[in-house]
Amino acid sequence: MAGAVNFTLNNKPVSLDLDTSRPLLWVLRTDLNLTGARYGCGQGLCGTCTVLVNNQARRSCVMSMAEVQGAEVMTVEGLAGDGKLHPLQKAFIKHDAMQCGFCTSGMIMSAYGLLKRNPSPERSEIIDGMEGNLCRCSSYTRIVQAIQTAAVEMGRRRKT
Amino acid sequence: MSPKDTQDKSHNDSPPSQGVNRREFLRRLGITGGGIVVFSPFGPKASWAQRRRTLSRSGFLSANVPTDFNAFLRISADNRVTCLTGKIEMGQGVITSLPQMLAEELDVPYESVDIILGDTDLCPWDAGTFGSLTTPYFGTFLREAAAEAKGVLKELAAERFNCPVSQVKTKDGTAFNKKNPSDKVTYGELTQGKIIERHLDEIPLLKKPDQFTIVGTPRLSRDVEDKVTGRAKYAGDIRLPNMLYARILRPPAHGAGLKSADTTEAEKIKGVKVIRDRRLIAVLHELPDVAEEALEKVRAEYDLPEPAVDNTSIFKHLEDSAPSGQVFKAKGSLETGQKLSAKNFTATYLNHYVAHAPMEPHTAVVQIEGDKAIAWISTQTPFWAKRDVARALRFPSENVRVITPFVGGGFGGKTSNQQAVEAARLAKLAGRPVQVAWSRKEEFFYDSFRPAAIIKVESGLDLSNRIAYWDYDNYFAGTRSSQPVYDIPHLRVMSRGGWMSAGRAHPFRVGAWRGPGSNTNVFAMESQVDLMAEAAGLDPLEFRLKNLKDKRMRRVLLAVSEKFGHSFAKAPSEKGYGLACSDYHGTYVAAAAQVSVDKKTGRIQAERVVLAQDMGQIINPAGAEAQMEGCVTMGLGYCFTEEIRFKGGQVLDENFDTYELPRFSWLPKIETVLINNPAMDPQGGGEPPITVMGAVMANAVYDAIGVRLFELPMTPARIKKALG
Numbered sequence: 041m042a043g044a045v046n047f048t049l050n051n052k053p054v055s056l057d058l059d060t061s062r063p064l065l066w067v068l069r070t071d072l073n074l075t076g077a078r079y080g081c082g083q084g085l086c087g088t089c090t091v092l093v094n095n096q097a098r099r100s101c102v103m104s105m106a107e108v109q110g111a112e113v114m115t116v117e118g119l120a121g122d123g124k125l126h127p128l129q130k131a132f133i134k135h136d137a138m139q140c141g142f143c144t145s146g147m148i149m150s151a152y153g154l155l156k157r158n159p160s161p162e163r164s165e166i167i168d169g170m171e172g173n174l175c176r177c178s179s180y181t182r183i184v185q186a187i188q189t190a191a192v193e194m195g196r197r198r199k200t
Numbered sequence: 201m202s203p204k205d206t207q208d209k210s211h212n213d214s215p216p217s218q219g220v221n222r223r224e225f226l227r228r229l230g231i232t233g234g235g236i237v238v239f240s241p242f243g244p245k246a247s248w249a250q251r252r253r254t255l256s257r258s259g260f261l262s263a264n265v266p267t268d269f270n271a272f273l274r275i276s277a278d279n280r281v282t283c284l285t286g287k288i289e290m291g292q293g294v295i296t297s298l299p300q301m302l303a304e305e306l307d308v309p310y311e312s313v314d315i316i317l318g319d320t321d322l323c324p325w326d327a328g329t330f331g332s333l334t335t336p337y338f339g340t341f342l343r344e345a346a347a348e349a350k351g352v353l354k355e356l357a358a359e360r361f362n363c364p365v366s367q368v369k370t371k372d373g374t375a376f377n378k379k380n381p382s383d384k385v386t387y388g389e390l391t392q393g394k395i396i397e398r399h400l401d402e403i404p405l406l407k408k409p410d411q412f413t414i415v416g417t418p419r420l421s422r423d424v425e426d427k428v429t430g431r432a433k434y435a436g437d438i439r440l441p442n443m444l445y446a447r448i449l450r451p452p453a454h455g456a457g458l459k460s461a462d463t464t465e466a467e468k469i470k471g472v473k474v475i476r477d478r479r480l481i482a483v484l485h486e487l488p489d490v491a492e493e494a495l496e497k498v499r500a501e502y503d504l505p506e507p508a509v510d511n512t513s514i515f516k517h518l519e520d521s522a523p524s525g526q527v528f529k530a531k532g533s534l535e536t537g538q539k540l541s542a543k544n545f546t547a548t549y550l551n552h553y554v555a556h557a558p559m560e561p562h563t564a565v566v567q568i569e570g571d572k573a574i575a576w577i578s579t580q581t582p583f584w585a586k587r588d589v590a591r592a593l594r595f596p597s598e599n600v601r602v603i604t605p606f607v608g609g610g611f612g613g614k615t616s617n618q619q620a621v622e623a624a625r626l627a628k629l630a631g632r633p634v635q636v637a638w639s640r641k642e643e644f645f646y647d648s649f650r651p652a653a654i655i656k657v658e659s660g661l662d663l664s665n666r667i668a669y670w671d672y673d674n675y676f677a678g679t680r681s682s683q684p685v686y687d688i689p690h691l692r693v694m695s696r697g698g699w700m701s702a703g704r705a706h707p708f709r710v711g712a713w714r715g716p717g718s719n720t721n722v723f724a725m726e727s728q729v730d731l732m733a734e735a736a737g738l739d740p741l742e743f744r745l746k747n748l749k750d751k752r753m754r755r756v757l758l759a760v761s762e763k764f765g766h767s768f769a770k771a772p773s774e775k776g777y778g779l780a781c782s783d784y785h786g787t788y789v790a791a792a793a794q795v796s797v798d799k800k801t802g803r804i805q806a807e808r809v810v811l812a813q814d815m816g817q818i819i820n821p822a823g824a825e826a827q828m829e830g831c832v833t834m835g836l837g838y839c840f841t842e843e844i845r846f847k848g849g850q851v852l853d854e855n856f857d858t859y860e861l862p863r864f865s866w867l868p869k870i871e872t873v874l875i876n877n878p879a880m881d882p883q884g885g886g887e888p889p890i891t892v893m894g895a896v897m898a899n900a901v902y903d904a905i906g907v908r909l910f911e912l913p914m915t916p917a918r919i920k921k922a923l924g
Contacts, residue, residue, distance in 0.1 A: 062487075062489050062490075063489055066487060066488050066489040069437075069488075070445075070486075070487055070488065071487075073439060074430070075430065075433070075436075075437035075439075076429070076430020076431075077430075078434070078436065078437075078559075078560070078608075079436070079561075079637070080559050080560075080561075080640070081640045081855050081856055082639055082640055082855075083640075083855055083856075083857070085855055085856040085857055086559065086856055088559055115430070116428075116429065116430035117429070117430050119429075120429060125425075125428070125429070128428075129428040129429065132424070132427075132428045133420070133424045133425060133428055136420055136421055136424060136822065136826060138291075138421075138424065138427050138428075139290075139291030139292070139293070139609075139826060139827075139830055140290050140291030140558070140559065140560070140606070140607065140608045140609040141291065141423065141426075141427030141432050141606060141608070142434060142558070142559040142560040142606075142608030142609060143559045144427045144428060145430045148428060166864075167864045167865055167867070168865075170864045171863055171864050171865055172863075173863075173864070174559065174856060174861050174863060175559070176557055176558055176559050176609050176611070176834065176861060177291045177559075177609055177830045177834070178829070178830040178831075178832070178833035178834040178862060179826070179829070179830060180833055180862075180863075180864050180866075180867050181829055181833075181867060181870055182826070182829070183864075184864070184867070
């Protein structure tokens with residue numbers, strides 16, 4: 041179904057005329073040339089394509105553009121503000137929490153969604169919250185540590 | 201490693217020609233004219249022959265490696281150094297460790313080294329990134345190139361200072377006269393405006409480990425910032441003007457014959473281009489999701505062969521179709537050993553097909569301009585991809601450039617380049633750049649699996665509880681790590697079919713999977729050792745030490761048990777402790793683990809895994825530890841869930857809903873110990889730790905519940921069945 045979709049992408053308004061049944065992932069990657077969100081499974085099973093939609097982590101491979109109408113979408117490219125890395129990005133670097141890096145954008149965006157919902161999660165809550173994201177290189181230990189570090193830093197920033 | 205294990209048939213053909221002369225090489229690096237380079241071939245032929253001899257066990261790995269050190273490095277006017285390697289980065293960390301090795305040997309700051317990987321126009325020929333061979337082999341070439349470059353730079357400095365070469369020292373990218381320290385010059389200044397062809401009479405000695413200041417210090421991966429910002433480019437992230445995304449019609453099963461294909465409905469979609477070229481039928485569009493939609497509209501009929509085998513009957517099938525055995529190792533006489541034995545042990549070990557399942561499916565983008573092509577490929581073997589793409593296009597090899605962006609995981613699965621050949625053919629036919637990115641279903645269908653395999657072991661203990669004989673018969677696993685590490689006077693290790701050359705035994709392609717052969721062999725060997733330990737009335741550590749003279753392996757076992765901190769007891773102790781060790785290409789690994797088993801559900805949880813590793817000199821301890829951690833959790837997959845279900849040529853697992861990878865909740869507590877062994881040349885680290893996982897988990901499960909599983913993966917159903 042062709043139509044106009046208006047939404048906010050990384051804090052900037054976007055208006056697109058397209059088939060509104062198209063998946064958000066491919067619109068981001070092709071029409072909008074944001075390649076940080078990546079295809080891993082196409083069925084919402086691996087989390088590699090995760091972006092934030094209205095502050096919730098969503099699988100962009102199974103989300104249609106119609107669902108994005110009027111929403112706020114954030115991709116990994118929108119995370120660093122004013123050229124400064126987000127605490128989650130810094131924490132992933134600090135803990136070297138990736139190997140091949142293909143899942144990393146999705147991991148970071150899922151973690152961001154988790155921390156929006158639960159700013160100071162227990163370790164077990166991090167594991168529950170991230171359970172749908174796969175990392176074949178298995179950097180899981182370091183990703184958990186990175187999320188813990190980021191949660192502390194984001195908490196500190198909120199207080200100051 | 202036997203030649204059999206390393207020689208994929210496709211790799212036996214003549215190598216891609218370098219096809220790039222020196223002038224062209226320099227031009228492509230952009231350093232002709234005002235650029236600066238020290239140009240010197242490697243030493244005289246005698247030295248080169250000697251060098252080749254020392255590396256002869258690497259065989260085809262070194263056969264076509266250039267002899268000119270400029271192929272490996274360049275020094276620019278601003279004193280920055282570029283490391284050039286045909287290796288690729290797929291998460292294993294050579295983007296960091298190779299610059300460490302280069303900086304160390306050349307005496308330049310680590311931070312001054314940049315790196316270009318996997319670009320066939322710029323980088324020296326390379327056999328491919330696999331087998332944990334980058335550090336021991338390419339690393340050696342790189343260090344020698346750096347050592348010779350440094351030697352030439354010293355000569356140039358000596359001429360400038362008018363002093364003997366022996367008086368010239370180097371540090372931080374600078375050469376100076378040690379008797380007159382004001383005589384100093386940067387490498388970049390030294391070569392200003394000149395292209396110097398010079399060689400040394402002898403290849404200089406490489407640095408000794410006690411001289412290392414860069415090698416051996418932990419370094420953060422170089423690519424982290426690109427990867428956390430989404431900037432890192434993988435093959436599927438390449439965007440070219442006018443590019444089309446292709447989706448290709450696939451058969452429902454291997455061996456299926458296409459009867460008819462009707463593309464009428466697909467062609468009705470605006471902008472869709474249909475290409476038919478012999479058996480290749482593809483739909484292309486400027487948007488990948490529209491190409492996918494069009495593919496769904498293609499109506500195709502196939503002749504399906506009657507399924508001959510499935511994942512339940514595969515082991516009988518493999519046994520029936522196995523070629524005759526070849527002796528891989530033999531010592532003493534089995535007959536004598538059997539006579540000496542007081543207790544005999546017979547067991548058969550099985551493992552199923554396992555997928556590589558990298559998060560990034562196989563992807564390629566090919567652009568053709570005139571008689572030249574550039575291909576961006578997710579590959580572990582860029583130089584073979586270059587040859588394959590050239591053949592597909594009927595171009596001379598030198599007209600094809602392969603660029604390898606970041607690779608989103610490989611694990612052995614990206615050693616063949618079908619997707620690149622498909623993209624090349626389609627780009628030629630479409631007259632536009634084409635991207636082929638496999639779907640997850642295609643990835644499961646065309647992936648080369650780790651072969652299903654059978655290991656039959658007979659062994660015996662003498663009256664003093666020493667292993668008296670070892671009769672080992674290996675069906676399709678491949679020989680790697682099947683040489684026992686223990687002292688066994690009478691042994692025979694047979695091999696039937698390797699992990700690549702299996703003929704028609706398998707219903708689909710099999711190939712190298714992280715630690716090929718070894719995962720299966722170590723599972724069988726180290727399970728069998730535990731069987732014997734229990735019968736001997738000894739705990740698994742005591743039994744191993746009693747039967748093991750190899751000092752390195754003893755040290756690794758002792759290190760892991762010390763870190764583990766608990767005493768092992770004769771199994772089953774109900775504590776769920778396991779122990780296993782492995783020799784993978786000279787890297788020694790031992791694992792100690794603790795598991796819990798839910799007898800009701802049959803589910804196993806790995807609670808804790810401790811790994812100790814002796815890899816000789818350690819280039820980047822931080823990277824080595826990351827590989828060890830990754831190997832532990834990835835390895836749990838083939839222990840607990842990963843098994844390809846299939847019916848004939850139809851692969852039933854198509855995505856991560858049925859094919860379960862390890863995920864966050866599986867995480868054990870992981871601890872790592874790196875053994876300090878600087879006297880030994882550096883060995884590989886990407887694969888060795890994963891090879892112990894099957895055995896350490898099977899042994900720990902037995903210790904927990906008194907039931908041993910001889911078949912991997914140890915699924916809940918198999919655990920419940922074994923419990924009765």
